[in-house]
Amino acid sequence: MGRSSECAYYRAMESPIYFSGQFLLATPGMADPRFARSIVALCSHDEHGALGINIGQTSDDISFHGILDQFDIPAEGSADKEVYVGGPVEAHRGFVLHSLDFNQSETLQVGDRWGLSSSLDILTAIATDGGPESWIIAIGYAGWGAGQLEQELTQNGWSITPGETDWLFETDARDKWEMAWQAQGIDPGRLSGQFGSA
Known part of the structure; x- marks a missing residue:
């Protein structure tokens, strides 16, 4: 954990500070191999817990058109896209992170940054x-x-x-983790596995 993260945590202990709309970056000290080189877009964080979508890894098994096929939704000429492996919880449930020009009653608006939707209606709309x-x-x-x-x-x-909202949409998944560190002026290749232990 970096010094900025450590300071943020101790401030949170004095009065709760939540991180919805920010990004978690896995450090080289990440003990859970499922999250190695992860960059997680935090969509919800409050006193009850947190929910985020990993935007640093894509699936080898399915694409957007494959998901449409599963629900008998015609592609209608829409572009196919890679599907991200958002995390290990409810691994068969789909989520769409999107710009705020689209909103449904079930859309979770993450500040002024992005929306999170999970209905079939958004798949049909896309x-x-x-x-x-x-x-x-x-x-x-x-x-x-x-x-x-x-x-x-x-x-x-x-x-x-x-971070930047553009990280969601404008960077190839394989480059997001390294790009996010570099955007903070940090060369991830120089980070120690004991990063943040001071």
Whole structure:
């Protein structure tokens, strides 16, 4: 954990500070191999826990058109896209992170940054060119119970950064993790596995 993450955690202990709309970056000290080189877009974080979507890994098994086929939704000429492995929780459930020009009653608006939707309606809208201008789709999510993320931020696994909304939509998945570190002026190749232990 970086010094900024450590300071943020201790401030949170004095009065709760939550990180919805920010990004978690896995450090080289990440103990869980499922999250190695992860960059997680935090969509919800409050006293009950946190939910995020990993945008640093794509699936080898399915594409957007494959998901449409599963639900008998015609592609209607829409572009095919890779599907992200959003996390280990509910690994067969789909989520769409998207720009705020699209909103449904079930859409979770993450501040002024992006929306999170999980209904079949958004898939149909995208397939018929009536969806959001910018979007990515993921299967599964990363979840934390009450206080769990705050505790993990005091350990070696994660660093947190406000980041840029463009990270969701405009960077190839394989480059996102390294790009996010470099955007903070840090060469990830020089990070130690004991990063943040001071």
